Amino acid sequence: MLVVRVVPVGRARLVGAAVRRRLVPALTGSAPTASILTTPARCNSQLAADAHRRRHKNVITGPDAVALRLHRGHLVVQHPRWPVDDAFFSLAWLRDHCRCRHCYDNSTFQRKTDVRQLSSVGNPLHFNVNSTGTVLEIIWHDGHQSEYSMRWLWENSYVGARHREQRQSRLWQRCLWDGRRTSAEDLTSVVYDSFMTTEEGVRRLMKGFLTHGAAVVTGVAPTPAATQAVVERVGVVQHTMFGGVWEFTADGRHADTAYGRDELLPHTDGTYYSEPPGVQVFHCLAHHGHGGETTLVDGFAALNSLHQADPAAYELLSRVPCAGEYRDPSRRLHMVGDGPVIAHRAGAEPTPDSLLRLRFNPYDRAAARRGEPAEVEAFYGAYGRLTELLWDARRRLRLKLRPGTVILIDNWRVLHGRASFTGRRHMCGAYMARSDVLSRARSVGLLI
Template sequence: MRPGEAGRSKAVSQRSEAESRRGKTEAGRSRCGAGRGARSRGSDGPAPSNGACYSSKHARSFSKTSSRGTTAGPAHKNVIQDDSAVTLYLHGSHLVVQHPRWPAEDVLLPLVWLRDHCRCPSCYNTTTHQRQTDVRDLVFDVHPSQFAVDQSGTSITITWHDGHESKYSLQWLWENSYISQKYRQMQQDRVWKRCLWDAWTAAREDLPTVHHDQFMQDEAGVRQMLKGFLTHGVVTVTGVSASLEATRRVIERVGAVQNTIFGDVVQVFHCLHHDGTGGETTLVDGFAGLQRLHAADPAAYQLLSTEPCLARRLRFNPYDRAPARHLSPARLEPFYRAYQRLAETLLSPRLERRLRLTPGTVLFIDNWRVLHGRAAFTGRRVMCGGYGCLPYSHSV
């Protein structure tokens, strides 16, 4: 299976195929970030207990009063008195934030992480956006003697055991918290989630498609096309004029045309004319193949995933392989055996689906996921193709 049918031509190119043949796919140092001189505990004594709790309702602060007791509000579940309240409390080595407008009920912020991310002028240069602390001075056994939410409910202030004071925007804390990253991933999964496919799924569901008019005139059409590209690795735009210029406009709707055959992500095909038979485009979801390889031969998968040939993206082109000079003699035969298993998996008919391209249908292919080739054909066949990239596809 050869990786592409556009040939070695520039940008959008047109060619005529007249005979049947096989198809081949890092500031100065500051100690305020818990410096070495700050290793002893402050006069306030040990850290507050896990039950320390604070609500922003009247913008009062929590403070440590003695080593045996703390000033603490009621149990944190009862602190929020209305929808504008923000609750803070300590839990072990974390500050927990409850915000009525955050989707997560409890956001745990490690105290060492908070100290490391102090944004006071001696810790952080807001002009260059660089830390001014030395990570070698970071103290892990750090604890606050006092913390509070401001009157506006938009930021919190922490006074640490050594007297240093830090202030954080609640919005910044949410955007940079671990749980917000997980939440964003869940949101993304609800918008698009990778769909693996093979020959069997091809028989019961179509590849994603969008009509040319909707794609060119409506942003919803662009989102539909990009969603299909992200979920399936392939998507078609139908109803396109069978011309070089129309194909170029379709490509440029979502990204710049690359002036090289080595496109970053996307390869595009458009059949302008075919008066014979055959010539179906063959498509294989490489990620579905890798899933099968992982299940059938974990050792082969592990070996290949640690070599440059695979990594996070799938690169499979056995016809243009470079000499394996990066492999020691002891690793060469295991590599060949694993690569053979990969080839047998990816080239299995059970993974392949075929699509006959006709004038008016433009096919977008994710070159880092989908293997593609072409079956033999008869007659005269004129193809138009291009290479592009979709740099903002995940943000759309």
């Protein structure tokens, strides 16, 4: 026998029912990085302490009961399968998340409501859980009716955020590396056929990419078309002034050292864009000569070291602008991209736990026209310290790209470089926008 109890509070007219009920399936959840959730979650814990005291007065709890009550603009849910004592749902949040056809278009997955109306959400006239404990029903003060699946509430609200994070961390976790303990063979490598024909192949590649910031597809035909097929399996080709799927040799075709044969120390590309490309793809189609090995450096691992060794330098590089620049007067190009060297997720503390992006290309660094005069010297000190870490050869992975091997590099985290070379070296590749790649990772269940 399972009991759904509703505890009356204030003016609300409530319905209680003693009913038979199937067990609500075990619920787990997890959340990505939702800055918007920070405030309500904090507020939730304050309210929780308050309500904990009241609960023992007002509610007779049983192991199988779903209990509801109102408390200061919140609907408080006690759910036997939820690993929280009291789940505080803001009434404004609930009304905002009504999924009825007037509020939400379930075929386009778009909202139809006006958020300005949420400031006047009053106590509901009525609220109830259905007999199986799976659906919450609310009749609002203006007569509007909403129904919520309990599972949906757990999986989509700030209430289950911490548990969603835990579930997320079981799917994959960022693994920081350096060249002392990691080699190129440790990067995830997926064979072209399984990558192109199975979702499991895509999932394996994406998991490796998210974990290490780089992953490899082997057995690819050494052509731009096959390289494009790899790109389009996990994202979209991002067009830039270098083209869509670009090819390059040491022919100086663009005003950039990439089109030469000198050594390039590790850097991220596109520091001159307002948003640098999220992913860099390389495929060496042919090389007849010596040298030209690719180097990779885990920028986030180096930032962790910087944060430990010199927190002031880390803080400065997270705050002050450092512009990148790309100029080619023959094409009337003058790109300038501004932004700090270190960027964090919106709304999060600026520490290595919430790293979003490293922007680092000393070759493309523009004239420094902004910044506090008093901080100029400190900036050079901090940028120099970071450069020492990032260009420490012990951090590098080295690999010789060969025809057939396509590498995807997280250009917001992992730096790439190349050794100088002789002979004819024919490369191709593409940039991809981060949003497209993360969308694909979500489609194979790696981001929730």
